[in-house]
Amino acid sequence: MLQIVDRRLAGKNKSIGNRERFLRRYKEKIREAVKRAVDGRGIRDIERGEEVRIPKKDVSEPVFHHGQGGVREIVHPGNKDYVRGDRIERPKGGGGGGSGKGQASDTGEGEDDFTFALSKEEFMQVFFEDLALPHMIRTQLAETPEWKSQRAGFTADGTPNNLHVVRSMRGAIGRRIAIGSGSRKELRELEERLIVLKRHRDRSDAVKEREIHELEEQIEALRARLARIPYLDPIDLRFRNRIKVPVPTTKAVMFCLMDVSGSMDEARKDLAKRFFILLYLFLTRHYDKIELVFIRHHTQAQEVDEENFFHARETGGTVVSSALVLMEEIIRARYSPSEWNIYGAQASDGDNWHHDSGRCRELLADKLLPLVRYFAYVQVAEEEQNLWEEYSQLAEGHPHFAMRKATEASQIYPVFRDLFKKEGAAAAA
Amino acid sequence: MSRARPQRGPLPLGKTAEQLPDPSDWSFDLIDQYHAVIKRTAQRFGLDTYPNQLEVITAEQMMDAYASVGMPVNYRHWSYGKEFIATEKNYRRGHMGLAYEIVINSNPCISYLMEENTMAMQALVIAHAAYGHNSFFKGNYLFRMWTDASSIIDYLVYAKNYVAECEERHGLDAVEEFLDSCHALSNHGVDRYRRPSRKSLAQELRERKEREAYAQRQVNDLWRTLPKRADKSGDAAESRRFPEEPQENLLYFIEKNAPLLEPWQREIVRIVRKVAQYFYPQRQSQLMNEGWATFWHYHILNQMYDDGYLSDGVMMEWLKSHTNVIYQPPVGHPAYSGINPYALGFAMYCDLKRICESPTDEDRQWFPEIAGADWVPTLDHAMRNYKDESFIGQYLSPKMMREFRLFTIVDDEKESELEVAAIHDDSGYRRVREALSRQYDLGSREPNIQVWNVNLRGDRALTLRHFQHNDRPLADSAQEVLRHVARLWGFGVQLESVSAANEVTGTWSVSAPEETS
Numbered sequence: 030m031l032q033i034v035d036r037r038l039a040g041k042n043k044s045i046g047n048r049e050r051f052l053r054r055y056k057e058k059i060r061e062a063v064k065r066a067v068d069g070r071g072i073r074d075i076e077r078g079e080e081v082r083i084p085k086k087d088v089s090e091p092v093f094h095h096g097q098g099g100v101r102e103i104v105h106p107g108n109k110d111y112v113r114g115d116r117i118e119r120p121k122g123g124g125g126g127g128s129g130k131g132q133a134s135d136t137g138e139g140e141d142d143f144t145f146a147l148s149k150e151e152f153m154q155v156f157f158e159d160l161a162l163p164h165m166i167r168t169q170l171a172e173t174p175e176w177k178s179q180r181a182g183f184t185a186d187g188t189p190n191n192l193h194v195v196r197s198m199r200g201a202i203g204r205r206i207a208i209g210s211g212s213r214k215e216l217r218e219l220e221e222r223l224i225v226l227k228r229h230r231d232r233s234d235a236v237k238e239r240e241i242h243e244l245e246e247q248i249e250a251l252r253a254r255l256a257r258i259p260y261l262d263p264i265d266l267r268f269r270n271r272i273k274v275p276v277p278t279t280k281a282v283m284f285c286l287m288d289v290s291g292s293m294d295e296a297r298k299d300l301a302k303r304f305f306i307l308l309y310l311f312l313t314r315h316y317d318k319i320e321l322v323f324i325r326h327h328t329q330a331q332e333v334d335e336e337n338f339f340h341a342r343e344t345g346g347t348v349v350s351s352a353l354v355l356m357e358e359i360i361r362a363r364y365s366p367s368e369w370n371i372y373g374a375q376a377s378d379g380d381n382w383h384h385d386s387g388r389c390r391e392l393l394a395d396k397l398l399p400l401v402r403y404f405a406y407v408q409v410a411e412e413e414q415n416l417w418e419e420y421s422q423l424a425e426g427h428p429h430f431a432m433r434k435a436t437e438a439s440q441i442y443p444v445f446r447d448l449f450k451k452e453g454a455a456a457a458a
Numbered sequence: 459m460s461r462a463r464p465q466r467g468p469l470p471l472g473k474t475a476e477q478l479p480d481p482s483d484w485s486f487d488l489i490d491q492y493h494a495v496i497k498r499t500a501q502r503f504g505l506d507t508y509p510n511q512l513e514v515i516t517a518e519q520m521m522d523a524y525a526s527v528g529m530p531v532n533y534r535h536w537s538y539g540k541e542f543i544a545t546e547k548n549y550r551r552g553h554m555g556l557a558y559e560i561v562i563n564s565n566p567c568i569s570y571l572m573e574e575n576t577m578a579m580q581a582l583v584i585a586h587a588a589y590g591h592n593s594f595f596k597g598n599y600l601f602r603m604w605t606d607a608s609s610i611i612d613y614l615v616y617a618k619n620y621v622a623e624c625e626e627r628h629g630l631d632a633v634e635e636f637l638d639s640c641h642a643l644s645n646h647g648v649d650r651y652r653r654p655s656r657k658s659l660a661q662e663l664r665e666r667k668e669r670e671a672y673a674q675r676q677v678n679d680l681w682r683t684l685p686k687r688a689d690k691s692g693d694a695a696e697s698r699r700f701p702e703e704p705q706e707n708l709l710y711f712i713e714k715n716a717p718l719l720e721p722w723q724r725e726i727v728r729i730v731r732k733v734a735q736y737f738y739p740q741r742q743s744q745l746m747n748e749g750w751a752t753f754w755h756y757h758i759l760n761q762m763y764d765d766g767y768l769s770d771g772v773m774m775e776w777l778k779s780h781t782n783v784i785y786q787p788p789v790g791h792p793a794y795s796g797i798n799p800y801a802l803g804f805a806m807y808c809d810l811k812r813i814c815e816s817p818t819d820e821d822r823q824w825f826p827e828i829a830g831a832d833w834v835p836t837l838d839h840a841m842r843n844y845k846d847e848s849f850i851g852q853y854l855s856p857k858m859m860r861e862f863r864l865f866t867i868v869d870d871e872k873e874s875e876l877e878v879a880a881i882h883d884d885s886g887y888r889r890v891r892e893a894l895s896r897q898y899d900l901g902s903r904e905p906n907i908q909v910w911n912v913n914l915r916g917d918r919a920l921t922l923r924h925f926q927h928n929d930r931p932l933a934d935s936a937q938e939v940l941r942h943v944a945r946l947w948g949f950g951v952q953l954e955s956v957s958a959a960n961e962v963t964g965t966w967s968v969s970a971p972e973e974t975s
Contacts, residue, residue, distance in 0.1 A: 031490070031493055031494075031497070031509075031510055031511075031512065032509075032510070032511045032512070032566070033486055033489055033490065033493075033511075033512045033513075033514065034511060034512070034513045034514070035486075035513075035514050036513045036514060036515045036519065037514055037515060037516050037519070037573055043519070043522040043526075044521070044522045044525055044526070044538065044539060044542040046534045046539075047525065047526070047534055047535065047536065047538040047539035047542060048539040048542060048543065049539070050534055050535060050536040050539055050630070050634065051536040051537075051539030051540050051543065052539075053536070053630065054536045054634070088540055090537055090638070090641055090642065091642055091935040091938040091939045091942070092642055092643075092644075092645055092935065092939060093645070093646065093904070093905050093907055093924075093932060093933075093935070093936060093939050094904065094905065094932075094933050094935065095904075095905055095930045095931070095932065095933060096930070096931045096932055096933035096934065097871075097931075097933075098871045098929070098930060098931045099871055099926065099927075099928050099929035099930030099931060100868065100869070100870045100871070100928040100929055100930070101868070101869045101870075101928065101930065102866050102867070102868050102869075102879060102893045102896070102897075103866065103867050103869065103893075103897065104797070104864055104865070104866050104890060104893050104894040104897055105789040105797075105864070105865060105866075105867065106786055106788055106789060106797055106862040106863060106864055107786075107787070107788020107789045107790070107791070107794075107862070107863050108789075108863040108864065108865040108881055108882065109788075109863075111865055111878045111881060112878070112881060112883075113878060113879065113880055113881055113883070113885065113886060114877070114878065115877070115878040116875040116876065116877055116878075117867070117875060117876040117877075117878065118875055118876075119869075119874065119875060119876055143540070143544070144547070145543040145544075145547060146547075
């Protein structure tokens with residue numbers, strides 16, 4: 030009896046558990062590959078998969094098998110012109126009589142590395158793991174500074190260009206009816222009485238004549254009163270209402286500030302790079318368009334491209350404020366805070382010309398912090414110097430300023446904890 | 459030789475055939491129609507099969523199945539992940555096509571049909587797997603003796619759940635390491651001569667608890683005798699060998715005797731051993747099995763064409779694949795990688811049929827019992843009662859050797875050159891046939907390693923012995939495998955390689971693994 034079973038929809042990815050175990054086993058190799066990739070890639074294209082190579086001997090599973098040597102008799106097909114007793118030179122490389130892939134391949138000699146592709150998700154997983162990141166959630170940012178005006182019903186005051194004629198007239202009619210109704214009722218009664226009196230008019234009856242005259246005067250007065258009800262009163266006017274609602278901005282600019290003086294070695298730069306990448310990744314979750322501005326500084330600040338930012342090295346002293354000044358100049362010139370969400374990320378080893386640190390604090394507090402949405406500072410060295418002390422004063426009064434010391438990749442994330450926390454709260458709401 | 463089977467050739471068709479529709483896209487309805495005709499045709503040839511279950515799967519699922527040694531379900535292990543990644547990569551880059559089919563020796567017999575196949579290919583797969591392989595699984599003595607088709611899927615489900623449970627309880631690392639060690643010995647975890655008892659899953663489960671308790675007690679008993687023994691003279695204790703006879707099933711020996719294993723570890727050894735045992739017949743009958751399936755898809759589909767069921771287009775399409783499958787590149791050709799089991803197997807069954815139907819004088823001389831006999835029962839007999847080694851030893855005809863232009867090369871380490879020992883001529887036929895037969899003998903393909911001794915009195919070290927075949931040494935991987943043995947055994951392990959002259963020519967040893975728990 031035949032059964033045909035359609036399994037196509039069931040049991041997809043059955044190997045995923047095995048793949049996970051494979052990745053787990055070679056975690057160290059994979060982590061190395063990810064680290065190399067992070068070093069080699071630009072901040073923008075961090076989110077890709079990666080090819081991982083593992084030497085074949087590391088993934089081999091050993092079993093007992095025969096080695097070279099001893100006596101072997103092997104049967105081959107396709108004899109062309111050999112006859113019994115022919116002697117053949119031993120092929121070099123010890124394949125064993127040209128047995129091709131027969132037994133010789135089991136030794137695994139000279140085979141290529143075992144390579145496989147890490148998917149984008151797996152790559153990011155490893156990257157985040159290194160940074161000790163909790164799971165991130167994509168969501169909209171909670172508060173945004175850009176406003177959009179939109180219609181929201183009608184209001185009693187406004188400018189003439191927003192006057193809504195129909196609404197205003199409708200209000201006028203209602204008002205006129207409401208205000209005139211008592212007078213009109215009285216008028217109707219008086220008129221009826223006047224008609225009755227006039228029907229039985231007797232010119233000789235002076236009392237009645239006077240009553241008629243009074244009635245006529247009253248009617249006249251009521252008519253005049255009714256006529257005085259304004260056709261259109263200021264309280265009738267209705268204007269179209271427009272209110273401003275916040276809209277998420279889709280543009281962000283991220284300033285990467287880094288000290289490139291002699292004391293910043295490759296390891297520190299690598300740490301700084303991860304710090305920048307993390308902020309960049311966070312921004313990509315929220316904004317469609319992100320611009321990166323790289324400012325490097327020693328005693329002078331300079332805007333450079335990414336390549337020069339990470340790989341050029343200078344010597345000499347350090348004046349951190351030069352970078353902050355340049356950042357402010359660039360914001361004023363190109364990134365209006367009403368249009369752009371501005372983020373700042375500064376990495377340094379904390380070394381600064383000692384008179385300059387106080388100025389840095391002032392610059393940040395007075396000029397930059399009011400403009401930016403978040404400013405994070407990472408010191409990639411342990412010792413506390415005057416820059417750290419000055420910045421510490423800032424941290425208290427400014428919730429959108431964060432600072433942290435990091436000597437390992439896993440210490441970077443807490444700098445952004447508040448930033449990510451905000452996101453989590455918004456997601457929960 | 460008289461035969462009881464009445465059938466001499468295909469039974470008559472009995473009714474007029476109508477050509478089956480032949481669009482390139484398949485549908486369930488079409489598969490049903492084709493299958494009905496294939497089934498009728500197969501029955502006319504007397505093929506006896508398990509009931510069939512055809513499963514339509516995607517290419518990805520085919521890779522899944524591929525990676526877990528062709529089984530629809532298996533326990534989780536990184537090596538299957540590695541296999542999957544390698545398969546997927548090769549497939550994506552177009553280095554290989556996927557197998558057209560995977561068929562599982564189970565009852566009912568499950569054959570996978572890949573979604574991407576055309577209707578003609580589905581017909582080929584059905585004839586090949588659901589009738590060729592299926593009848594081989596049901597008929598061949600190795601499979602009848604060693605595997606239990608009705609319980610394998612249940613057992614693998616059990617194994618999967620058990621391993622998952624162990625991972626939860628003892629940690630992924632512990633289970634992974636332990637499985638690694640078992641896998642290293644899985645080729646040495648089969649019984650070659652004893653037939654395992656058939657057990658249903660329910661029995662397995664019931665007996666597991668009992669077995670765990672019993673095995674642990676047994677092991678304890680073995681080691682408890684030690685203090686008493688120690689009192690006696692050294693010579694006497696030395697002479698008491700354990701095991702008394704060398705044992706070839708290393709995993710079985712470890713399962714029953716390793717002193718430190720926990721019950722769950724013994725159970726995992728048992729699972730690996732059972733799975734290895736299940737695949738053991740397949741490793742011994744690849745040529746016969748593939749040859750048989752290829753022979754039958756060829757004959758069934760040709761018969762259907764002759765009866766008028768198949769269109770020319772369908773014929774051309776499957777014949778193209780068929781031709782590719784049975785291609786044998788000659789030695790020295792870039793594509794050459796040994797003898798193609800499909801090619802030789804298919805050719806040998808065709809040759810057997812020829813010997814039955816139109817024997818030559820040479821055939822009468824070499825195969826007096828079958829020359830001129832009825833071909834259907836002759837092939838049936840050959841399929842049922844041989845494995846690759848004996849099948850070639852019995853049925854490889856001189857004509858086949860000439861057609862394949864077979865020759866043997868002796869590679870002796872002591873000689874500077876290789877020697878052509880025999881070719882396809884009168885003086886060489888027997889030698890070529892014997893050499894090829896030996897080449898398919900698992901016993902000579904894989905090193906013969908046995909449990910030799912356990913030092914019961916002293917450090918409990920285990921000694922394995924490698925009996926060299928034609929002085930062939932072990933490869934360097936032995937040291938690494940030995941580390942796995944030591945992990946399983948729990949104490950030091952050494953391996954001696956012994957030549958035919960009974961001299962120890964090489965030793966490897968690994969000291970007791972560090973206490974981890």
